[in-house]
Every structure is written in C-alpha cells, then in structure tokens.
Amino acid sequence: MAADGPSAGLTPREAAQLEHLSDPAVRDLAWLLFSPNLLRAQPPAGVLAEPFESAAEARATLDWLRAEDAQPDALHRHIAAAQVTRLGRYAECLLAWYLRHGPAARLIAANIALRRSGVTIGECDFLVETQTGRRLHWELAVKCYLHAGDGRAQLADYVGPNLQDRFDVKQRRLLDHQLPLSARAEFASLGHGGPWDAQMFVKGWLFYRDGGTPAEPSGIDPAHARGWWTTRADWPGFAATSAALDGARAWAVLPRLQWLSRRRRSGDEAAAGLFDIPTLSAQLALHSGPTMVAAFASDDDAGGWRETSRGFVVPDAWPAQALEFARG
Incomplete structure (x- = not known):
C-alpha cells in the first residue's frame, strides 16, 4: 500500500493510515485500490482504470475501509461464499464487493460471457458506472512476475514463477482481445447499453534477482510494487x-x-x-x-x-x- 508507491488521491498522511488497517481481507482490498499499477498507460487501447474520479472519492474510500476494518464479517462471508482458490478470482471478489458497497463507482455487471454460435469467445470482467455517469469496462489482472533476463529491458523477460505465463503475452492479450470485447457486436446484443470505455486494471508485484535493479521496459510503471x-x-x-x-x-x-x-x-x-x-x-x-x-x-x-x-x-x-x- 503506501509503502509500495503513491496512493492515488490521498495525501501522504492519509495514505499512511492504510497501514493501520488490521483485517487481512480489508488490507488486500485497500492494496487493490491504492497500490501502483504494474503498467503505464498504453494508448489508445490501453487506458488505465482509475478507481476514483476525485480526491474526495479516495478519502471517502479510506473512511469506508476503516469502517469495513472495524466490522469485516460481511466481507468475510462474501469471500467464503465465492470459494475462491485462485489469486485472480480472489481479487475479482474483493473488487466486486467494493463496487457494490463502496462510495465511488458502482457495479453494473461482472463476468459477462460473450458467445458466438454457442462458443465462448471471451468474458468482460466488470462493467461500472462512475458517479459522474461514465460507463466503463474494466479488465482486472493481478500478476506476479519474476525478471529472468540478463540485462534486457523487455516485458518478455518477466515470467510467471511456474513458467506458464509471460508479461508480454498477458499485455498483448489485454490490448488485442480482452479490452476490445465490449465493442464487439456480440456484446451489444447482451443488452448492456454502451458505449463502454475499456480500461485495464493491472496490479501485482515484480521480482528481481537478489533484489537487484536492472533496466526496466518503458511500459512498466516505475512505482510498481517490487520484491x-x-x-x-x-x-x-x-x-x-x-x-x-x-x-x-x-x-x-x-x-x-x-x-x-x-x-x-x-x-x-x-x-x-x-x-x-x-x-x-x-x-x-x-x-x-x-x-x-x-x-x-x-x-x-x-x-x-x-x-x-x-x-x-x-x-x-x-x-x-x-x-x-x-x-x-
């Protein structure tokens, strides 16, 4: 949270208060909302999601998180009912709770499957509407990648710990497949009136050998959480x-x-x-x-x-x- 980089919309003093949250699930939700992005914006397709439209919404969220921290039982029941075992689904569960009960953007729909001729061609993570009426399509990704390169500054050098995923592959899928889903004709037929502005919500950690600081690709947010x-x-x-x-x-x-x-x-x-x-x-x-x-x-x-x-x-x-x- 505050220790891992800037906390959007909060003063340093306010951001420091995030560290006083004690419930693990509430701390995870605060981290999801306030931690730095892994990627810089990749216009025109790769626009970054912003959980808050104003500093006032960010402060209201901090107050809401404190209240959740004092009484986290409902959040715990929500997580237990989802029976999550994967990190990405856990993050989706947390963000859905915030969008349903928090003081900023509200949830319109989640996990909307697109099908053509009975075959699923993709799934939109979140449709949200902001307090000012903006209609947004958020694609959420939470990733942990290890830098495996020998000095190169390329996204391909960031790999999943089990060597089944690479950052460059994930970025291409976000930009070329997942973000355009809400603009497809198949999506329009589902009844979610648009247009929707697609944005990527990419959080996580990047890990470097023995804590070193190699050159980083220009597309990575320099404030990212690191290990x-x-x-x-x-x-x-x-x-x-x-x-x-x-x-x-x-x-x-x-x-x-x-x-x-x-x-x-x-x-x-x-x-x-x-x-x-x-x-x-x-x-x-x-x-x-x-x-x-x-x-x-x-x-x-x-x-x-x-x-x-x-x-x-x-x-x-x-x-x-x-x-x-x-x-x-």
Whole structure:
C-alpha cells in the first residue's frame, strides 16, 4: 500500500493510515485500490482504470475501509461464499464487493460471457458506472512476475514463477482481445447499453534477482510494487544479509491468497507461524517449485509482526529454465 508507491488521491498522511488497517481481507482490498499499477498507460487501447474520479472519492474510500476494518464479517462471508482458490478470482471478489458497497463507482455487471454460435469467445470482467455517469469496462489482472533476463529491458523477460505465463503475452492479450470485447457486436446484443470505455486494471508485484535493479521496459510503471527472488542454494546467505539490512527477525511461506498486500501477524513467533532461516530452509527443501516467502520484523508500534520484504525462493535449475522460457 503506501509503502509500495503513491496512493492515488490521498495525501501522504492519509495514505499512511492504510497501514493501520488490521483485517487481512480489508488490507488486500485497500492494496487493490491504492497500490501502483504494474503498467503505464498504453494508448489508445490501453487506458488505465482509475478507481476514483476525485480526491474526495479516495478519502471517502479510506473512511469506508476503516469502517469495513472495524466490522469485516460481511466481507468475510462474501469471500467464503465465492470459494475462491485462485489469486485472480480472489481479487475479482474483493473488487466486486467494493463496487457494490463502496462510495465511488458502482457495479453494473461482472463476468459477462460473450458467445458466438454457442462458443465462448471471451468474458468482460466488470462493467461500472462512475458517479459522474461514465460507463466503463474494466479488465482486472493481478500478476506476479519474476525478471529472468540478463540485462534486457523487455516485458518478455518477466515470467510467471511456474513458467506458464509471460508479461508480454498477458499485455498483448489485454490490448488485442480482452479490452476490445465490449465493442464487439456480440456484446451489444447482451443488452448492456454502451458505449463502454475499456480500461485495464493491472496490479501485482515484480521480482528481481537478489533484489537487484536492472533496466526496466518503458511500459512498466516505475512505482510498481517490487520484491526479490533467489535460488535455494543462495537463499540462506541472502536471507542473512536481508535481515541485517531491514531488521527481519523471522520468515514465513506465503500461501497464494496472501500475495496481495504486505502481511501482518500477531503473537509470538510460533503463534504467528514464523521461523528462523535454518528451519525455513528445511521446509523449502520439500517444495518442488518456486515458493513465495516473506521476512518479518517485530512491530513496536502495533505489536506483533510486520512484513519487511517478500520474494520467491526458486529451485537451483530454475534460472536457466526461466531464461529459456523468456527467450522462447
């Protein structure tokens, strides 16, 4: 949230208040709304979605999030009913809740399937109407990509941890297929009166080897949320150095649905599910693929623990495989 870049529409003092939200789902929703985009605008087709039309809407959203944080049970029931297991669907679930109950744009329809001759040709994520009457088509994507390149500044060098996805491929699909869906004749026949202005809502994290800062493609927002990646062989040394730099005292594996906002945990290390470097190294040895982990430091202000950094620990053979996938 505020620590990961500018928070649209809020003053620095207001943005800092996002870090005081305590409920994990509310923190994830705040991150979805206020974290930096992964991409710059790609006109004319790739217009960026803006959750707020004014600073007043952003402040009203902050107040609404505080109220949700005080009473999050309804949001929790909404998430449980959706039975989400994938990160993208979890993000969709959070954004839908905001559009139904928040103080800014309102939801018209979600997950609208387009079919031709009985075959699905695409699905529009969200149709929304702003407070001033603008009608928008939002395509939401939440991605985690690792920079696998050897100095190149190309989107193709950003790959998914399981080597099944590349940033350049995702961008092309957004621009060439998903965003134009609401302008198709098949969409007009569904009864959602337009025209709709298509916009991309792309959030996430980009990870760099050992926390380095290579050249980045011009299309990436320089304020994007960022982390690190390292190999299993290098991780103990990297973790020890990281602890010396940012005060990290303990570590934890982050399940997939905890990949949005920076995490907070309470209790002592055992109750918080935190481990020292040797213990987590032993756990990582049992994993077959890349694993996201986070470093935690004690939080003197709020008590408990706060995340100080996150990254992927990958098998030792992964870097060569990733470079080949990026070049493929």
